[in-house]
Amino acid sequence: GEEEQREVFEFEFSDRPLLPCYNIQVSLSQGPRNWLLLSDVLKRLKMSARAFRAAFTHIEVATIAEAEFYKQASLSQLFSCPDELEGFLPDSKELLDLVEISAELTALLGSSLECLDGSWGPVTTAR
Amino acid sequence: FDHSKAHFYRYDEQVSLCLERRSTSSSLSSGKDKHKSVQQRYVRCSARAEVQHLRRVLCHRLSVERHQVCLSQIQMLFNNESLPDHMTMKQLWLSRWFGKAQPLVLHYTIKDKRAR
Numbered sequence: 001g002e003e004e005q006r007e008v009f010e011f012e013f014s015d016r017p018l019l020p021c022y023n024i025q026v027s028l029s030q031g032p033r034n035w036l037l038l039s040d041v042l043k044r045l046k047m048s049a050r051a052f053r054a055a056f057t058h059i060e061v062a063t064i065a066e067a068e069f070y071k072q073a074s075l076s077q078l079f080s081c082p083d084e085l086e087g088f089l090p091d092s093k094e095l096l097d098l099v100e101i102s103a104e105l106t107a108l109l110g111s112s113l114e115c116l117d118g119s120w121g122p123v124t125t126a127r
Numbered sequence: 128f129d130h131s132k133a134h135f136y137r138y139d140e141q142v143s144l145c146l147e148r149r150s151t152s153s154s155l156s157s158g159k160d161k162h163k164s165v166q167q168r169y170v171r172c173s174a175r176a177e178v179q180h181l182r183r184v185l186c187h188r189l190s191v192e193r194h195q196v197c198l199s200q201i202q203m204l205f206n207n208e209s210l211p212d213h214m215t216m217k218q219l220w221l222s223r224w225f226g227k228a229q230p231l232v233l234h235y236t237i238k239d240k241r242a243r
Contacts, residue, residue, distance in 0.1 A: 007135050009176050011184045013167035017230065021171060023140040031133045034141055078140055078174065078220060081228040101137075112167065114184045 006117070012101075014111040019044060020084065021101060024072050026062045032072075035062070036105070038097035044109060049097075056108075061099055066092035136173040142216040143230040144170040146185065149204060151236050163194045163237055169230060172216060178203050179212035185235060196237055204234040 012018065019040045025032045038061055042052055053061065070088045073079055099105060106113055132138075148164040165188050172181070182201045189196045203210045205223050216231075224231045 009136050009173055009180050009184075011176070011181075012171040013165075013188065014169040014171075015167045016169065017145075018143050018169050018171050020229065021141045021143070023138075031130075031138060033138055076140060077225070078142060078217075078229075080226045084228055101141075114187060116180055116184055 009116040011114040011116065012106050012111045013114065014109070016110070018111070019109070022069070022073050022098070023076060024064065024069060024098065026064050026098065034101045035098035036101060038099050041099055041105070041109070059099060059102075059105065061097050063095045063097055066094045066096050069096050069098075136175060139173040139175050140217070141171050142174050142176075142220055144172070144181075144216070145230040145232045146170060147232060147234050149234040149236050151238060163189065163196065165189055166192060174215065174217035174220070176216050177212065178210045178214045178219075181216075181233075182212070182235075189237075197240070200238045200240065202236045202238065204236065206234075 186198045
């Protein structure tokens with residue numbers, strides 16, 4: 001939508017604890033973006049991977065080696081609590097599936113989105 | 128690689144917050160306190176968002192939920208410390224929450240209009 005073309009602060013509101021979000025560069029052709037683990041999303045939606053991919057064919061699923069994921073995630077100062085990354089293996093070559101945070105995904109997860117223009121423009125609500 | 132949008136807030140590191148209402152003595156005595164807490168209290172936003180942005184969004188959120196609240200009534204607190212408007216979420220995280228698990232727990236108060 002229009003918000004996607006403007007620089008706005010996005011605030012995701014939820015009545016349940018939010019799934020962990022990882023700021024990761026998955027390929028050299030794009031900069032760091034914010035991703036959820038597909039496995040976390042599936043668990044919350046109570047869906048299988050096959051059903052998710054069939055229902056949301058337009059939602060891109062990116063893959064990254066677990067070791068690379070761990071390397072990038074552990075560099076973040078916001079993941080300073082050792083418990084939060086303890087489930088990942090620093091040397092694993094397994095692939096992890098990621099889905100990028102978007103307005104559609106946050107709505108699917110039951111969150112609502114508030115957008116705030118950095119120059120104190122109007123606040124809009126998306127669902 | 129499109130660098131023209133790389134600075135957008137949505138690509139920033141995100142912080143995860145939990146907003147909890149803290150009662151003021153005047154709101155407790157008026158008996159109106161429990162009705163004014165935001166329903167969706169878990170929040171995710173850019174690490175560059177400032178306390179003033181959070182106050183503004185929270186004010187809007189409470190208004191959507193039919194609470195009559197002015198921006199000037201809302202104050203953000205960490206423990207009992209009032210937070211300055213220009214403090215970013217990253218500053219707050221690194222100075223008050225480093226080493227702890229998400230979400231960062233923040234409190235807010237809604238001052239009574241008559242008490243201002």
